[in-house]
Amino acid sequence: MGRARRYAQGNGGQVSGSNDRSKAKATQLVLAGRRKEWTRGIVSPPVWRASTVLYDDVASMRANAVRDTHHRLFYGRRGTPTQWSLADALTELEPGAEATFLYPSGVAAIAAALLSVLSPGDELLLPDSAYEPTTALSNGMLKRFGIKTRAYDPMVGAGIADLIGDDTRAIFLESPGSLTFEVQDVPAIVAVAKERGLVTLLDNTWATPLLFPAIEMGIDMSILACTKYVVGHSDVLMGSVTTTKEHWHALRSTSFQLGQTVSPDDAWLGSRGLRTMGVRLKQHGESALRIAEWLRDQPEVARVLHPALPDCPGSEFFHRDFAGASGLFGVVLKGGGEEARAALIDGLDLFGIGFSWGGFESLAIPADPERLRKAVPWQAEGPLVRLQIGLEDTDDLIADLEAGLARFRAAA
Ligand SMILES: *Cc1c(COP(=O)(O)O)cnc(C)c1O
Numbered sequence: 001m002g003r004a005r006r007y008a009q010g011n012g013g014q015v016s017g018s019n020d021r022s023k024a025k026a027t028q029l030v031l032a033g034r035r036k037e038w039t040r041g042i043v044s045p046p047v048w049r050a051s052t053v054l055y056d057d058v059a060s061m062r063a064n065a066v067r068d069t070h071h072r073l074f075y076g077r078r079g080t081p082t083q084w085s086l087a088d089a090l091t092e093l094e095p096g097a098e099a100t101f102l103y104p105s106g107v108a109a110i111a112a113a114l115l116s117v118l119s120p121g122d123e124l125l126l127p128d129s130a131y132e133p134t135t136a137l138s139n140g141m142l143k144r145f146g147i148k149t150r151a152y153d154p155m156v157g158a159g160i161a162d163l164i165g166d167d168t169r170a171i172f173l174e175s176p177g178s179l180t181f182e183v184q185d186v187p188a189i190v191a192v193a194k195e196r197g198l199v200t201l202l203d204n205t206w207a208t209p210l211l212f213p214a215i216e217m218g219i220d221m222s223i224l225a226c227t228k229y230v231v232g233h234s235d236v237l238m239g240s241v242t243t244t245k246e247h248w249h250a251l252r253s254t255s256f257q258l259g260q261t262v263s264p265d266d267a268w269l270g271s272r273g274l275r276t277m278g279v280r281l282k283q284h285g286e287s288a289l290r291i292a293e294w295l296r297d298q299p300e301v302a303r304v305l306h307p308a309l310p311d312c313p314g315s316e317f318f319h320r321d322f323a324g325a326s327g328l329f330g331v332v333l334k335g336g337g338e339e340a341r342a343a344l345i346d347g348l349d350l351f352g353i354g355f356s357w358g359g360f361e362s363l364a365i366p367a368d369p370e371r372l373r374k375a376v377p378w379q380a381e382g383p384l385v386r387l388q389i390g391l392e393d394t395d396d397l398i399a400d401l402e403a404g405l406a407r408f409r410a411a412a
Contacts, residue, residue: 025093025210029278033089033271038081044271047264048080070099070252078256082264086271090224090240093209095216098245101255102238102262102270106205106225107133109239113221114138114170116247116254117199120146122169127154127184128375129177131203135372151374155313157185161192168196173219174203175212176314179367179386180378181305181330183314186321190218199247205229205358209242210281211323220247228358229326232273232280235359236266280360280391284327287397288389292329294398300405300412302381305330327389328357330367333382336412341366341383343411344404350392351400357388362397364388 038045053073055061064074071084079087079102087100094100103109114137118124126138126149138149152163154177171193175184186202193200201221204214208229214222224230226238243251262270292306303311306329307318318325333341345353351364367386370378389397 026278028089028092029210029275032092032274033085033087035081035085035088038085045081045085045268047268048082049264050080051076077259077261079261080264082271083262083267086267086274087240089271089274090209090230090242094222094242095213096244097215097222097242099248099252100240100242101251101260102226102240102267103255103260104239104262104266105237106223106227106239107137108260109223109225109241110134110203111137111141112255112258112260113201113223113241113243113251114142114172115258116251117170117201117221118142118147119169121167123148123150123165123167125150125152125160125163125168125171127152127172127174127177127182128373129154129180129182129369130172130174130372131178131205132372134172134174134203153376154180154182154184156189158188158192160189161196164192164196164198168198170199170201172201172203176206176307176312176318179330179369179372179384181307181312183307183312183318183322185314185317186214186217186219194218206326206328207322208277208281208326210278211285211326212321215242215244217321220244221251225358226270226273227356229277229281229284230270230273231358232277233269233359234356234361236269236273238262238266238270281326282324283391284389285325287391287394288327288329288387289325290394291387291389291397291401295331295401298402298405300334300336300408301331302334303332305332305384326358329387329389331385331387332380333385333408333412335382336408337383338366340408340411341385344408345385347407348404349400350397351387359388360391362388362390362392 053075069078083102087102090100091097128151173184190200199220202214202219204222205225205228222242224240226240289308292304295301296304305312307315308325345364348364351362365386367384
């Protein structure tokens with residue numbers, strides 16, 4: 001099985017109908033990153049642990065130092081076949097992408113991507129629905145380094161053109177948004193960015209390349225918190241940035257200068273998770289949609305913020321651009337306050353209470369987006385709960401939520 005053949009499938013950049021594309025993706029998940037020189041004839045690349053790489057002599061050490069070290073053993077910080085295999089697999093899942101770099105967390109990936117693009121004096125456009133640590137980075141370290149951030153309404157679409165000033169250098173997108181799940185009109189924003197020569201970065205953690213092919217859609221840098229669906233088992237923190245030929249050198253040198261690296265053991269767990277990501281996502285998506293539709297009909301629920309349902313802003317873009325949904329969504333409750341919401345969540349039997357998501361297990365957390373809004377205030381009929389739907393039986397999860405809504409009603 002030659003890599004050339006796989007690349008030939010992936011690099012055409014042609015969208016030949018979502019069925020063909022999803023079939024190719026399922027196959028790619030099995031094959032991607034398993035180059036023979038890395039697996040040495042077994043199925044998956046082993047864990048290559050290394051800091052020091054040994055050279056035969058001084059001449060070969062010197063020769064290596066001036067060669068391109070991409071996919072070449074040099075020093076442990078630049079990776080071994082274990083990390084390259086996972087990075088390469090993520091690249092293969094994004095038609096049109098040139099390379100992927102791995103980071104010790106999703107936040108570290110976001111930071112490296114932004115630092116590779118922005119310089120003092122530049123302005124970044126950031127949606128109000130961005131993941132909170134992305135906003136904290138922009139308003140913290142980036143600001144300290146003289147980079148400005150302008151918050152925008154995630155539903156702005158082509159209207160983003162009106163927000164672009166002389167210093168604007170990049171547009172960050174996150175679709176659907178964290179906590180509030182607005183689906184952005186990515187093609188409209190990308191079209192404006194291309195016309196104005198701006199770099200686009202997308203946090204694609206919710207959809208992964210399986211449900212939203214970011215690079216193919218014209219995004220310059222596609223960022224994943226691999227902690228979520230790639231790893232899939234709530235036991236490793238990791239991030240990735242997949243990018244185009246135009247941007248990968250800058251991203252690589254920024255990542256090297258920052259000393260970013262992931263352990264081979266973590267990369268190996270990421271590769272293990274990736275092989276089943278397709279079937280897991282399919283089940284997460286199916287179960288979450290069924291539960292979201294059930295919740296929509298409950299009297300205690302004002303709105304369900306699930307990208308496939310019409311109450312979610314931008315659901316028309318979801319149906320146009322995505323190959324499917326994953327397992328995370330929001331529920332706006334009707335009336336009731338902090339105590340009633342806590343009564344609902346605290347008594348849940350099958351939903352854990354904790355940050356993160358994308359693992360095999362269900363989670364429920366209170367979400368308070370109003371603190372984060374700058375461009376458009378958050379308005380809701382009651383408190384918001386975010387649900388991550390795991391791989392448990394959906395009837396069991398619904399029974400658990402039904403009892404939770406009864407507690408909410410009693411306490412409200
Ligand atoms: C969790 C998350 C991140 C950050 O990932 P970590 O690995 O926890 O740092 C980034 N973006 C989104 C949308 C997330 O949900």
